[in-house]
Amino acid sequence: MSDAASLLEQLSPILARLAEEDVGDSSLAARMNAAFPIDGQDMRAVKAAVEAGLASGWLTPREA
Numbered sequence: 001m002s003d004a005a006s007l008l009e010q011l012s013p014i015l016a017r018l019a020e021e022d023v024g025d026s027s028l029a030a031r032m033n034a035a036f037p038i039d040g041q042d043m044r045a046v047k048a049a050v051e052a053g054l055a056s057g058w059l060t061p062r063e064a
Contacts, residue, residue: 003053003058003059004053007050007053
């Protein structure tokens with residue numbers, strides 16, 4: 001699996017949850033933090049996928 005596909009796979013449950021939410025609701029951040037704590041498995045997987053993308057250069061490609 002490519003780094004990009006891995007990142008999208010890791011983001012999938014988070015994006016699916018956001019698709020069900022009212023993004024204008026002021027309590028959304030609290031609900032998302034409860035569902036996906038920063039030190040939880042989902043966010044650790046996202047962090048690892050982002051770090052892999054940064055390390056391999058595809059996530060933030062730079063020219064010259």
